[in-house]
Amino acid sequence: MTLVWHSLADVPRDLGPTVVTVGNFDGVHKGHRAVLAELVAAAHARGAKAVAVTFDPHPKAVHAPEHQPELITGIDDRIERIAQTGVDGILIQEYTLDFAMATPEEFVRDYLVGGVGAVAIAVGGDTRFGRGNAGDIETLRELGEKLGIDVDIIGDAAAPHDGARRWSSTWVRELLDEGDLRAAADILGAPHRLRGTVIHGDKLGRQIGFPTANLDVYAGFIPRHGVYAGWLEVVDPGDNASAASLLGERLPAAISLGINYTVGTKDLRVEAFVLDREGLDLYGARVALDLIEWERPMLDFGGIEGLVAALHEDVAWTRKVLGVPAL
Ligand SMILES: Cc1cc2nc3c(=O)[nH]c(=O)nc-3n(C[C@H](O)[C@H](O)[C@H](O)COP(=O)(O)O)c2cc1C
Ligand SMILES: Nc1ncnc2c1ncn2[C@@H]1O[C@H](COP(=O)(O)OP(=O)(O)O)[C@@H](O)[C@H]1O
Structure with missing residues (x-):
């Protein structure tokens, strides 16, 4: 059973240690699913819970509504599909301009470590986070040392065909625009x-x-x-x-x-x-x-x-x- 929390305050205090990943996961495609599966394996191997942190509304809708891509699924399907990967918890962090002010360090320290109990963070190599998107995996590694948590960078899950184009929400949107729903479903896994x-x-x-x-x-x-x-x-x-x-x-x-x-x-x-x-x-x-x-x-x-x-x-x-x- 996957627990779903709609704010940091809903996360149970007695959750125990967690391994956490962060992302928008629009479409929860095979690339996302690969990251989430690794998260679950890494967490359970160390006797911790696997937690996905995702944002609603989409950060682009808040910072640049005119460039906001139409989301592949609504939040209900996003939650349902993330839950299918076997994570123990999903935190839907409300994305506001105020929340976006948190520096990379504040986000990791106050939200992931302090709030969700992260003993490790597992993310893909292109992750950006914190005020002005200033944090990247280098920042995360430094913060990991400083705060005493492990940082796992998960390798890119490229598609096995099509010249190894990377699975992406953009690719899914292109296929949906072309009416190739079979190919889109193949990448979405549904x-x-x-x-x-x-x-x-x-x-x-x-x-x-x-x-x-x-x-x-x-x-x-x-x-x-x-x-x-x-x-x-x-x-x-x-x-x-x-x-x-x-x-x-x-x-x-x-x-x-x-x-x-x-x-x-x-x-x-x-x-x-x-x-x-x-x-x-x-x-x-x-x-x-x-x-x-x-x-x-x-x-x-x-x-x-x-x-x-x-x-x-x-x-x-x-x-x-x-x-x-x-x-
Ligand atoms: C399978 C299917 C295909 C349709 N194809 C067209 C179409 O090519 N052109 C069109 O003008 N309306 C098409 N329609 C829509 C009909 O015009 C519409 O169902 C009809 O006007 C009844 O509308 P209503 O539900 O508002 O009463 C299609 C409807 C269905 C169910
Ligand atoms: N086989 C069916 N498929 C879809 N809707 C159906 C069907 N049979 C009855 N309905 C009902 O009838 C309504 C559609 O009738 P329709 O004359 O097209 O009215 P409307 O223009 O309000 O959609 C649907 O909203 C649904 O409640």
């Missing part, structure tokens, strides 16, 4: 996930035989526009009892993400037609959409007839991709 609340759309879907759950997306990088095969899962039904009965089920879906040119909408719509479940009621529920494969761009079919014909083909394609035979 399908790309959007989360959203089901809201009311234009009520046209049910009239044309394809009711769709329209999502107000609150987390997850918006990939290339188009039609996708994916899975819908209710993660929080709210007070919708019918959605509550679906908790834990993965429902196959044909997903449309983009501008509905055919019906003249101008804004981004993300909507999912769940296969073989005409009577669903999902309004108000929070759902996750795992996007598995991109099929085609959003098109203007010139009228409802053309749209409906395309939807039948999309559903047939979705069945093949997800391995869901027709009823």
Whole structure:
């Protein structure tokens, strides 16, 4: 069981010695997972607990909102995916301008050693930390000596193919922009996930035989526009009892993400037609959409007839991709 703390004050005083790593871990891709796995092994080998310290919001959102990359996942998926690596604790440090004033020494001494009980710190070689990002691994080694803690620099986990390009959040974002969700999932170690609340759309879907759950997306990088095969899962039904009965089920879906040119909408719509479940009621529920494969761009079919014909083909394609035979 991984404990999750939302501030330093939540960290139990009797936690015992820990080995700590620090990072944003956007996407929790294979490179991150390699670091976290080494952290867990190093901590447990010395009878200590493994703790990951991560920041929310993203430091760039605080220092340079105009250059802030859209995060691959929201904080819920980040926590869930870090927890899967077997760490004992995750500290979500609220990133504020005030927090950012801490010097490298103050951060290591007051937060990692004093707050989390670090007897060792394990980080990747490109780690930067503290006010103005002044701290690097050299700083960390000096601080380690001064404060009497070990510093482990974890080697780079390069991808074994593709000319050994380093796994990175930037690479994942590029693949998502290209619609290569398979390659993105390979680096992420899990399908790309959007989360959203089901809201009311234009009520046209049910009239044309394809009711769709329209999502107000609150987390997850918006990939290339188009039609996708994916899975819908209710993660929080709210007070919708019918959605509550679906908790834990993965429902196959044909997903449309983009501008509905055919019906003249101008804004981004993300909507999912769940296969073989005409009577669903999902309004108000929070759902996750795992996007598995991109099929085609959003098109203007010139009228409802053309749209409906395309939807039948999309559903047939979705069945093949997800391995869901027709009823
Ligand atoms: C699998 C799928 C593919 C879709 N492809 C397109 C498309 O290429 N062009 C388009 O204008 N709308 C497309 N749509 C969106 C429909 O226009 C939309 O679902 C319909 O207008 C109903 O909208 P409503 O949920 O707001 O009632 C697609 C929807 C689904 C489920
Ligand atoms: N097979 C299905 N897939 C997705 N949503 C469905 C399905 N069957 C019924 N629904 C429900 O119907 C609503 C969609 O109907 P629709 O006519 O498209 O209305 P809206 O325009 O409000 O999305 C969804 O939000 C959901 O609650």
